[in-house]
Amino acid sequence: MTDTTNDPVYVTEALIAEDIDAYLDQHQHKTMLRFITCGSVDDGKSTLIGRLLYDSKMIFEDQLDALTADSKKVGTQGQDIDFALLVDGLAAEREQGITIDVAYRFFNTEKRKFIVADCPGHEQYTRNMITGASTADLAVILIDARKGVLVQTRRHSYLCHLIGIKNLVLAVNKMDLVDYDQAVFDGIVKDYAEFAKSIGIQSFTAMPISGFKGDNIIGPSENTPWYKGPNLIEHLETVEVLSSEDQAKPFRMPVQWVNRPNLDFRGFSGLIATGSVKPGDAIRVLPSGKTSTVTRVVTLDGDLDEAVAGQSVTVCFADEIDCSRGDVISVADTPPQAADQFESTIVWLNDEPLHVGRAYWLKLGTQMVSATVQQPKYAVNVNTMEHVAVKTLELNAIGVAQISTDKQVVFEPYADNRTLGGFILIDKITNATVAAGMLQFSLRRAQNVHWQATDIDRNEHARLKNQTPKVLWFTGLSGSGKSTIANEVEKSLNLMNRHTFLLDGDNVRHGLNKDLGFTEADRIENIRRVGEVAKLMVDAGLIVLTAFISPFRAEREMVRSLLPEGEFIEIFVDTPLEVAEARDVKGLYKKARAGNLKNFTGIDSPYEAPVNPEIRVNTVEMTPQEAAAHIIRQLMPLK
Structure with missing residues (x-):
């Protein structure tokens, strides 16, 4: 065997391999910081992220060539690059020069890995900003030095505070356009500090930058000798990512799925929200309250002696207790x-x-x-x-x-x-x-109102009446014939010795719902109350008939969800608007057309027809008696 201990080539290769292994190990164990850039439109968020990607050498040569060419197309001259084009990926964004969607970008430095979300500044895209901020550890709030604190600056700051982002950077951008004037910077910081205090923001880090020129991005700027604070990258690399408070809190893990690859293994998988867990810990499953002891904490890389907040694991129990997706596993003695x-x-x-x-x-x-x-x-x-x-x-x-x-x-x-x-x-x-x-x-x-269990339940009520309780929900336009047909159906059921009750829209508004009008909100509340009453009547063993326009599918589905499967029968009284309006028995369409009756269904308020009703009757082709007979036939055999 040849001794290569002193061979220079071997030693060099070994050192290189060792360096590579050390580098890969260091990279693998870098902490991750998720942050967002937000603020008003044109404050330079996309440009700043583009600059971060450029300065961290995260742009390939072909990307740089394409970026330079694109920059010339949009009017950037000379050696300057429009860094915003690295992030604004949508065609509409490039055409308008604004950010619409949330753009996520990855980059890293020697000390940390980063995922940054470029959030849109326009008010109409605030929903997209919330998406980006929901998982962020830090927010960079940009302000155009020429414009100061704007409405969207306040809105985004308030939203960041609401969703719990504690690390805030106030980046006063475009300082090159105000000649790096310290007075401008100090004035903006003062204005923002007053606002931040009013909404409960305890602290923030302010810095003067230029995303376009690169001032105070990766190093100190000669243009701001009066600024002694950290540059942006330095701050991002050193700010605390995962608060030790999260790991110190009691153990909480929402269950994402039950892991059952074979008959010999049963575990519960999820992402640990707070705290830590290890074998031997006493746990409680909520909302059932069942308790057990942890036997294993399993990952793809093997069992762990302990897992902490932020890790995805599978937890195994000593006892066979009921636990499924949506449950929360917590420490036994201090449950949520x-x-x-x-x-x-x-x-x-x-x-x-x-x-x-x-x-x-x-x-x-x-x-x-x-x-x-x-x-x-x-x-x-x-x-x-x-x-x-x-x-x-x-x-x-x-x-x-x-x-x-x-x-x-x-x-x-x-x-x-x-x-x-x-x-x-x-x-x-x-x-x-x-x-x-x-x-x-x-x-x-x-906490104070509890469901009172009774010995005579809905099954006993139904057995006593010798019938299966149901809700027959008649829906259709005003004038379609709902009440008339429901009345005919109830008469037929009465002849069959069925126990029924008819809830009519107009009748209910004389008492239970007399305080409600006909706005969308009142219509929704009207149906909610009727649904709850119908549910109580079904629990009493009755066959309940309801005749309501009930114009919105969501409310009809809400009532359906209150009842066991098969007990809600949606009956669509299908009458064209022109036919219902021609009947106009109550004169309501005439009033609505004249503008004397607001929020009238079919005229200035929508009607959402059922998509898949259990029963459909056409009152143009059938008389009320024929429609009722058709419904009874569809319901048979009526137990």
Whole structure:
């Protein structure tokens, strides 16, 4: 065997291999910082990110050539490069010179890896800014030195504060366009500090920069000898990423899925939100409250002696207890709360305003429940921080409102736990995300009001009446014949010795709903109340017939969701508008056409026809008696 210990070539190769291994190991164990750039339009967010990518040598030669060519096309002359083009990827963005979508970019330095989100500045794209900020550890809030603190500066700062970003950098950009004047910088910092204090921001780091020229980006600038603070990269490399507070908090892990690859293994996988876990720890599964002990903490790389916040793991229990997606595993002795009514802060993200009382999907961590929002207590004017009285929330509005869910959810206040306190609202019909929000606290009545179990349940009521209770939900335009047909159906059921009750739209508005008008919000509340009453009557064993226009699919689906599968029968009384208007038995269409009756369905308020009703009747082709007979035949055999 040849001794290569003193061979220079061997030694050199070994040292190179050792250096490469050391470099790869160092790179693998670098911490990751997620941050966003935000602020008003044209404050230079995209240019700053482009400069960071350029200065960190994250641009390939062909990209640089294309960037130089593109810069000339948009009017940049000489050796200057339009760095914004590195980030503004949409054609519409390049054409308009603005950011529309959130652009994510990755770069790294010797000390840290970074994911940066370039958030749009235009008010109409605030929803996109929220998306980028939701996972950020730090926010770089840019201000154009020529313009100072603007409305969007305040809005984005307030949103960053709301969603819990504690590390804020106030980057006063385009200092080259004000001749690096310290007085301009100091004035902007003073104005921003007054605003920040008014909304509860405790601290921020201010620095004068030029994204275009590169001042104070990766090193100190000769143009700002009066500035003694860190440059941007230096600050980003040293700021704390994962607060030690998160790991010191009690263990919380929302369950994403049950890991069952074979009969010999059963574990529960998820991302640890706070705290740490190790074999031998006593845990509690919520909302059931079942307890057990951790036997293993498993990852793809093998078992861990301990896992901490930010790690994705699979946890195995000593006992076979029920645990599934949406549950939360916590330390046994200090579990989180569970409630179904909350006070929340909501950022509305949809073009269509909030419909008070409408049921939306609420997604909190891995939990998904049905939720309704009450009329907001107030909205926040981001310019003055004034609390403004409102009836709903429009696009980009920020308000405080109470939320009720159809079952208890496991949560913690957002200030304590972003994972178990932050939620989104999803429209049940379109599946669009319409809002983001933060749970502040559970309402006291949610803790004090409990469901009282009774010995005689709905099954006993139904057995006594010798029938299967149902809701026959008649929907259609005014004048379609809903009430007439429902009355005929009830008469037929009565002859068959069935126990029924008819809830008619007009009759209900004489008593239970006499306080409601005909706005969209009132119509939604009208159907919500009727749905709850119908549910109680079904629990009493009755066959309930309802005759309501009920113009919105979301509310009809909300009532359906209150009942067991098969007990909600949607009956669409399908009558064309021109036919219903020609009948105009009550003279309502005439009033609506004359402008004397506002929010009338079919005229100035929409009707959303059922997509797949259980039963459809056409009153142009059938008399009310024929329609009723058709419905009875569809319902048979009627147990």
